[in-house]
């Protein structure tokens with residue numbers, strides 16, 4: 001239903017904007033994402049909009065659509081592929097169903113620390129091929145956004161060790177790697193879009209989910225789930241993807257402006273992210289009375305370690321990327337405590 005309304009809205013918007021366009025002769029750039037208007041991603045995209053319009057405002061009108069207005073992430077990736085919209089933000093998790101090279105960033109405990117994660121994502125010798133892997137399928141990735149680390153949060157059962165997950169129904173993103181990970185944890189994986197999670201938690205269809213701290217507050221999941229356990233099983237980046245023909249048909253000068261725009265988006269989003277996570281933890285703890293737990297992560301790591309081996313054995317092209325990531329992990333090890 002939500003999807004249908006989103007798609008209808010999109011067509012109405014396209015119709016309205018093409019009328020407006022006749023007078024203004026500006027090309028509308030539509031960017032969709034699934035976060036709220038307070039979220040760092042939205043703030044970053046507004047900075048992108050401002051920069052593009054400041055430099056190319058006589059040609060482009062950038063419009064940012066938050067909160068799944070244009071559909072779920074999977075819908076938005078498909079709209080970007082066909083060129084119905086120009087860009088969208090997608091979690092790396094769902095991109096593996098478009099090209100399996102994206103499996104690499106979905107592996108559990110891939111990064112030893114936040115520093116290692118950020119260095120890897122900023123290293124073009126790692127990301128370039130991955131970002132361009134889907135060009136023929138209709139989209140290219142242009143930059144990444146921070147989505148922190150993912151941990152379990154639950155309604156009734158406090159997760160202190162992997163065994164506590166046994167038999168629980170846990171929502172995961174629509175990614176085969178995530179489903180496999182939950183199998184190893186002994187939980188039953190319920191893949192669904194982000195926008196469906198709140199109702200699923202509330203109605204008891206699922207017992208919990210896994211995500212960063214912002215989902216407790218910005219998406220209200222902390223109203224229902226009162227236990228958040230820092231097992232930190234994944235750091236999955238969000239990725240801004242753009243329609244291939246739209247990107248490739250720009251002039252060289254325009255491409256430069258857009259490249260700078262992506263950098264600004266990344267910088268603003270990451271700066272806002274640090275503040276937003278602090279605020280979310282504070283609000284979750286003090287207003288929503290969510291209990292934060294710090295279980296021994298090693299037991300969780302050991303439980304899902306076979307998945308990395310399995311994925312690398314099956315998808316051998318990931319090995320060179322994995323080796324480079326391991327180098328960063330050695331350089332930026334986990335901090336004690």
Ligand code: GCU
Pocket residue numbers: 034073089090091147173193194210211212215238
């Ligand atoms: C995070 C991430 C989103 C993703 C969501 C999810 O919020 O930033 O891109 O959609 O997790 O779990 O689906």
